[in-house]
Amino acid sequence: MVADESMRNRVLFRVLLSAGTLLTAVVLVSWSLDTHQWADRPRLALVLVPVVVAMWTIYEYVRMVRTADEFQRRVMLESFAIAFPVALLLGMTVEYLQKGGFMMGIDVGRLWPVQALVWAVALFYAYWRYR
Amino acid sequence: MNNRLRVLRAERGWTQGELAERAGVSRQTINVIETGKYDPSLPLAFALARLFEARIEDVFLPDGDSGQGA
Numbered sequence: 643m644v645a646d647e648s649m650r651n652r653v654l655f656r657v658l659l660s661a662g663t664l665l666t667a668v669v670l671v672s673w674s675l676d677t678h679q680w681a682d683r684p685r686l687a688l689v690l691v692p693v694v695v696a697m698w699t700i701y702e703y704v705r706m707v708r709t710a711d712e713f714q715r716r717v718m719l720e721s722f723a724i725a726f727p728v729a730l731l732l733g734m735t736v737e738y739l740q741k742g743g744f745m746m747g748i749d750v751g752r753l754w755p756v757q758a759l760v761w762a763v764a765l766f767y768a769y770w771r772y773r
Numbered sequence: 774m775n776n777r778l779r780v781l782r783a784e785r786g787w788t789q790g791e792l793a794e795r796a797g798v799s800r801q802t803i804n805v806i807e808t809g810k811y812d813p814s815l816p817l818a819f820a821l822a823r824l825f826e827a828r829i830e831d832v833f834l835p836d837g838d839s840g841q842g843a
Contacts, residue, residue, distance in 0.1 A: 646794060713802040713811050772805050 653706045660699040667692045668755075717768045725764035729757035775834045779807045781825045795824050 671692055674680075680688060707718060733753055739745045782792050789807070793800040798817065805811040806821075813821065813833075822829040 646797070647790070647799060650799060711798040711802050712814050712817060713805060714799060716811070772810050 650706075650709055653702070653709050657699070657702045657706050660695065660702045664692065664695045664699050667695045713772075717772070718765070720768040720771075721761065721765040724767065725757075725761040728760050728764065732757060732760065774812045774836060775809060776806065777832055777834070778803070778821065781827065781832065782807075785825070792821075792824070796820055 671688055674688060675685070707715065710718065733750060736745060736748055736750055736753060740748070740750070778792075782789070787795075789803045790800045793803045796803070796817070797820075802811070802813075806813050818829055818833050822832045825832060
C-alpha cells in the first residue's frame with residue numbers, strides 16, 4: 643500500500659492515542675486493584691481492560707507498519723534488533739540477581755513497562771542514527 | 774551509492790515533501806536518500822528515476838562517481 647504523509651500522520655496519531663490510553667488504563671486498573679475490594683466478576687472485567695486496550699494498540703501498530711515506507715520499516719527493524727536482546731538481557735539479569743539473593747523486592751513479571759521503555763529508546767536511537 | 778536526487782529535484786523546483794508525495798514515501802526518506810545515509814531499494818530507485826524521466830543509472834551512481842560527467 644502506498645500511503646501519503648497525511649495518512650501516515652493519522653496512523654501515527656492513533657498509535658500514540660492507543661498507547662496513551664493503554665498507559666492510563668494500566669495505571670488506573672493497578673491503582674483500583676490495590677485500593678479497592680472487588681468481587682470476582684468485576685475484578686475479572688477490570689483486569690481485562692488493559693488487555694483489550696493493548697489489543698487495540700497492537701492493531702494500530704500493525705497498521706502503522708503496513709503504511710510505513712521502506713526506510714521507516716528498516717528503522718523499526720533496527721529498533722527491534724536492539725530492543726529485543728536488551729529486554730531479554732534485562733529480564734535475565736534481574737532473574738539471576740534474585741537467584742543470588744539480590745534485588746528481591748522486584749517482581750520480574752513487572753519488568754514489561756521497563757522493556758517497553760527500552761524499545762522506545764531503541765526506536766529513538768535507530769531514527770537518531772540517520773539524522 | 775551516490776545520487777543526483779537533490780540536483781534533479783532542484784531543477785524541477787520540487788521540495789522534498791513534493792517529491793516524497795509523488796514517490797509515495799515520507800519526506801524523511803527522501804532526505805536520508807539525498808544525504809546518502811540510506812540506499813533505496815531497486816523498485817523505489819526505479820520509481821524515483823521515472824519521476825525525473827531519467828534512467829536509473831543517471832540518478833544513482835556507484836561510490837566514487839560524483840556524476841559530474843553524467
